[in-house]
Amino acid sequence: MRKFFPPSKPRTVDGGLKARSKRGAIAQTWWSERFIAVLEDIGMGNRLQRGRTYARKGQVISLDVDAGSVTAQVQGSTARPYRVRIGVTAFGKAEWAKLERELAGNAWYLAKLLASEMPDDIEDVFTGLGLSLFPASAGELSLDCSCPDSEVPCKHLAATFYLLAESFDDDPFRILAWRGRRREDLLDNLHAARSDSSPAADTAENPGARLEDCLGSYFALQGDLPGPSPHVTSSSSLLDQLPPVDARLRGHPLLDLLRPAYRRAGMEHCS
Template sequence: MARMSERTPWWRDAPPSRPRRVSGGIQIHTARGSVAQTWWSARFIEVLESLGVGGRLARGRTYARAGQTLDLRVEPGAVVARVQGTRPQPYRVRIGLRTYGKAEWTAVEQALADDAWYAAALLAGRMPPEIEQLFASLGLALFPASGHDLSMDCSCPDYAVPCKHLAAVFYVLAERFDADPFEILALRGRDRETLLANLRARRGGTAQAPDAPQATPLADLLDTFFVAGPSEASQLPPAPTPPDALLDQVPAFPIEVRGHRVVDLLRPAYRALGDG
């Protein structure tokens, strides 16, 4: 009979318990197969899978598909979320990634502004593969290369990193990245609005001075934009319209009558009606 000390600890043989059900959680849409649908979100999943945590990845996908993630927020340098597990209190999850400073983002924005194709692709919801080389040419990395580039923390008692709660957040995050590639740039420290404003300023030459007079938005001028001013031109009668002008606007008839176009046959009749 084996001694107690030689047996496998009871908590490693215990079957995984079911998490508490959640109403209104963030539920990923992929029911099976790969979660990441684009190459850029797959970069983060590759880092997760390279850590080799086995069954926790499968349970993390189950959590993500069941909507166990209560909320998720992408901030500069961190993804913060709450995941409901087996205990009444949801677990706090944080995934950290290094942000880039002002000088580094200045170099990135100038490189992006030099080729408007990058901004156009991002606005269309695509992350062009070439943007990864653009960051690399500046000595920067857009995506984490390994788990060492990330800091991961969860308030659950699981000893493994990443645990199933962290894995669930990775999968929810991948779907967020699929829908909006700007979230990846925000994680590195530059949100969508700031990035696009800086790109517009760089492509327009010099940025507008803070005390410069501000142009009135076109939306505020629509009520008066097409209103004629007090001039004699507004009192002029409208120019006469030829009675057969309508025939020049109708689509061409596909048939002819004895070699003549139908419009040409109707034109004398329209002119006669106008003279009357």
């Protein structure tokens, strides 16, 4: 007779990575939502649901994103955590050089990336060069887990996917790092590409330049500002700042008698 084995329960983890979302969708930004939608579209939707509980309970111990690989440790029911790896193709130098030229050609992309946001149409840039930001098919992903579960993705992989999506919420550059370009390198290369082309620097000589090509230097100081000019004050106006003086000389108010002298003093000072 077949023995009945009760469902195993995962061991509790102290300090595990917990999904912020307690119910409903886990992804918050459009790019992480897009990532989950892509996984569901390529046939992982039903299997992904198994990982939500693990992601929310903190069963994922570690999560690291490198070029072409995401690695994680996920605690299951056994004493030793399972080793998880999610592989994807990292683009080479030539492919990234083309991408960076396209991104550098539009100051809006650079502005959004500097603000740690993913431009809404950045996928179009990748597609236009025959590339894809997110995996386009299940065949583009390499999924491995040291657990004995034959289903792919298992709940350990699924939990890793969910926490990976949340990490994209926090830092969209992780998506690009997964594809082979770190934040610092990407921004340095974009700045260098814009400096080489310098479309904004020629705006004064080229009044027909497009606005989107000038956004990178739109608020930059274009020349020396003139210094403040000294405020010119009439000498006689100083008398008007005195408190009321009820004094008269030979029937004339004292201040009226002093005004000509103040005017002459002011003219001599200016000359």
